[in-house]
Amino acid sequence: MERLKGLRIVVTGGAGFIGSHLVERLLNLGAEVTIIDNFLFGSKIEHLRGHRGLSIIEGDIRDAGVVSQATGAKDIIFHLAACVGVEETQRMPFEVLDVEIQGTLNVLNSAVESDVKRFIFGSSSEVYGDSLEPMKEEGPFAPKSTYAVAKLVGEEYCKAFRQKHGLEYTCLRYFNVYGPRQDERFVIPRFVNRVLSGQPLEVYGDGKQTRDFTYIDDVVNMSLLAAVGPEAKCQVINIGTGVTTSINELAETISKALDSKSSVRPAYIDYDEKRPRSIETFNRCAGNSRAIELLQYKPGIALASGIEKYISWKRSH
Ligand SMILES: NC(=O)c1ccc[n+]([C@@H]2O[C@H](COP(=O)([O-])OP(=O)(O)OC[C@H]3O[C@@H](n4cnc5c(N)ncnc54)[C@H](O)[C@@H]3O)[C@@H](O)[C@H]2O)c1
Secondary structure, rough: OHOOOEEEEEEEOOOOHHHHHHHHHHHHHOOOOOOOOEEOOOOOOOOHHHOEEEEEEOOOOOHHHHHHHOOOOEEEEOOOOOOOOOHHHHHHHHHHHHHHHHHHHHHHHHHHHHOOOEEEEEEEHHHOOOOOOOOOOOOOOOOOOOOHHHHHHHHHHHHHHHHHHHHOOOEEEOOOOEOOOOOOOOOHHHHHHHHHOOOOOOOOOOOEEEEOOOHHHHHHHHHHHHHHOOOHOOEEEEEEEEOOOEHEEEEEEHHHHHHHHHHOOOOOOOOOOOHHHOOOOOOEEOOOHHHHHOOOOOOOOOOOHHHHHHHHHHHHH
């Protein structure tokens, strides 16, 4: 990681959950970081404002001028800006698509113009839909939402830019990332909040759907290794633990961590317009042998201890 010291790095979506952790670590490692973010979902980087290694550009990645202003003479771009979440996919599908396609093209074009050494694309496990477990990078793919389709398109653009311009990219398919500062729309923060406020956990369907939850520190470590590792060049890599947890098990783990016997029994609710059954994925487990081989890293933070860390952060904020 010392290799990152002094490098000039752009993080699109740097004011978001994953971006804010990545930016913080990069600054601690001595990198010079430029964030582009439209602050659509607020800001998770207020504590970093004023840091001498940090520049913040408030703007939209769909604006090519803003993007090229930020990316001139840079070494690495982490492209994380996106409209994230099932509800957003439902509420504003054209905006989701526009940001993923137009925005990603702008960032890719700028990466080529400024001759960056590595372009990291924040993709998603959603590209697999309900395909076989564990999900392997080569597929099969069965994207169920606009967001998932758009992520696959973004990956294909990275490959096309490699062919046409020689761009060195790495696509990281993040599985469910969690940790401090995550938006309360997502399941772990939502469950913790419900227990803390004495409300039953609301579980969609029968709660048997599974996820592969990966703690943010592991995700940041793997993302940085992907950015500097020669083996990760022009690769698509799953970023997950390889361990599945059902939503019922998650509810139990959180209730136990908060010592809340009353909340152990979740309230089961039907899928609705906010979360339609048609775009729900029912199983998700990362095949992580490629990450272990190419990044030489295996996520080390088990769900129960990641949840403890999250709760202790939550209690102090
Ligand atoms: N968190 C996860 O579990 C997860 C899982 C799979 C993939 N991902 C991907 O990782 C990336 C980061 O996710 P996150 O959880 O940090 O999400 P986030 O919503 O916290 O961060 C995304 C950031 O992008 C910004 N943004 C959105 N549209 C923009 C635009 N048009 N121009 C400039 N900025 C814009 C938002 O303001 C936000 O700060 C995304 O690309 C997401 O698709 C995340």
